[in-house]
Amino acid sequence: MRHINIRELANELKLSVSTISKVFSNSHEISEETRQRVLETAARLNYIPNANASSLRRKKSKNIGVVIPEVADSFFSLAINGIESVAKENGYHVLIYLTHESFENEKNILKECQGGRVDGILISVSRETAQSDHINELISNGVPLIFFDRVCDDVETAKITTDDLESSYQATSHLIQQGCGNIAFLSISNSLSITSKRLKGYLQAHADLKQKMDKENIVLCTNDAVKNYSLIKKLLHRKNRPDGIVVSVEKLTTPVYKACEELNLKIPQDLKVICFSNLETASILNPSLSTITQPAFEMGKVAALILFKALQKQNLNLIRESLVIPSVLVARRSTGTTDIAL
């Protein structure tokens, strides 16, 4: 049964289109009697309001855009869950945009988002993003945008982050306490807020605990899995190879484990490993993986909540809505401990 439009429904009911429209927006100026009559025939004739017409007139698409580097990643997929839960609550729909860690893609996507397709944006920027003109342009065009996890420091809006520096500090200290004297750090970007904070935490822990530092231990990975694998193997194959490693992004976990296997290094005896990761399988890895687990769902949820707050009242001071939600370190066998949450 093909559906009808508001005009046909109005004709059928001998009412005006405005009356029908008011019924569906729950206007008070409609009598209970007509309301029932309208609702009933609408259901019978399969009337479904056209979202595009509504969006055009109301200047509200009822869509939000979620811009993330990738979806096949525990953090982002959990964050999407959080976002989706509050979007649904608010009658909103979720458009997913993947940058695949490319700045160029990110720019194009944000450009596209200025055509009224979305009412607001939640974004976690790409590893290449070191500049924020594209974001400021979007915002000045009236599209509220909120960061989660990976932020641009110089953009004045709400940022939902976790305590990257502190938890990296804690992770590094943990490795030192477990006896590591030569700790490596795996990153994917020099410009990204999260990785630079995590690096800072790593460095600060070294300084505070009077631990020697080797610049060679800080390895910048790429967006190419094959290349990353060989970078990691090279790191672990050095004569003064590290005996501990802080892995700052989840997707480098597998290559680290694989490289150890190939190089015949035992975790944790030869190398202690701790990862920033939300992998559900962390506890059943070989050996179980010590992690810094981010509050992914919560971060997505909070970011979305603030976005909707902004959509409800404009000129909300978004910077003041920023929030830092702590991560938790779970020490497992990969750092030589039995499983404990620290």
Place this chain on the structure above:
Amino acid sequence: MRHINIRELANELKLSVSTISKVFSNSHEISEETRQRVLETAARLNYIPNANASSLRRKKSKNIGVVIPEVADSFFSLAINGIESVAKENGYHVLIYLTHESFENEKNILKECQGGRVDGILISVSRETAQSDHINELISNGVPLIFFDRVCDDVETAKITTDDLESSYQATSHLIQQGCGNIAFLSISNSLSITSKRLKGYLQAHADLKQKMDKENIVLCTNDAVKNYSLIKKLLHRKNRPDGIVVSVEKLTTPVYKACEELNLKIPQDLKVICFSNLETASILNPSLSTITQPAFEMGKVAALILFKALQKQNLNLIRESLVIPSVLVARRSTGTTDIAL
């Protein structure tokens, strides 16, 4: 810089709105000279066409809807990657809808999708979906819909699946060859196409290989992780507990491993495990996990390709576009083998 609309741009250029519109749709009836002039001023004045107006008039939203049970699952997130890649190629945007395995949610979502918000749907139905009126209604309302992975057999449209029966048969045979004499099967639904096919493969392998069968070995899990865990523990705690297990969905992997740990069962000595799974970490689990890996990215991609084919020419015979893409079994240590792809 707030952007302008087509009328203001037309005024600025002393041209009609139709001319501007034609420039942006690359109409041949515009001279090269005016085209350049328009494009230039459009860029200068920051003109961005309104997507809602365009959608309304064209009756094309340029959105597709992707309806899946959850996003925090390797299969679905990889499938999204495949879908997104072809959507982008076609200038389309991707709306994500999560059913959270609820039939009720699924119905509501598909209802929403009839308002012109999406031009077509890719769906993998919920575990509760045993009936397809909601889907047929959508299709008869003119929204093309294509299944991937989890299909409804009685709906006449394209279905992109993998060889569930065969690969389950193969997985079960593999366990039998590895010496299992008492194999369990973990499912999440009795109505779902994929799980019933996988069950069939399991049963058929038993029949063909003259293996004894115990109905108690077929366990139906729920959507509640806590409950599932206790169901699994109960299964593995029986006096005649299984010595092999076919896990038909990825998310039951962790609880199986956990239960074995808690019950002090050694994999693969006490229990051989094989899972339908796309976990990237399968090879670094403790022990490494034998999997049936589905062509997730490929399935998403193909489903999307067919959807766009359908969007370009209506009354395409969609049933004939159905496709089965084979999975691959990778035997690892959890079934007592060293790593080999079979």
Place this chain on the structure above:
DNA sequence: TTTATTTACGAAACCGTTTTCGTAATTTCC
């Protein structure tokens, strides 16, 4: 009873495009 107010609805403009026609001006064809 008269006036003021409220209730319940309709007419019409509007949102920003796209598309169909219509038409001058130019070019092509015998």
Place this chain on the structure above:
DNA sequence: GGAAATTACGAAAACGGTTTCGTAAATAAA
């Protein structure tokens, strides 16, 4: 050189809702 065809543009009607404003009838206030 006149008819036919082509080129390049504009006017106006869609698309399907929402919203503003106006108003008759019913009710309340005076």
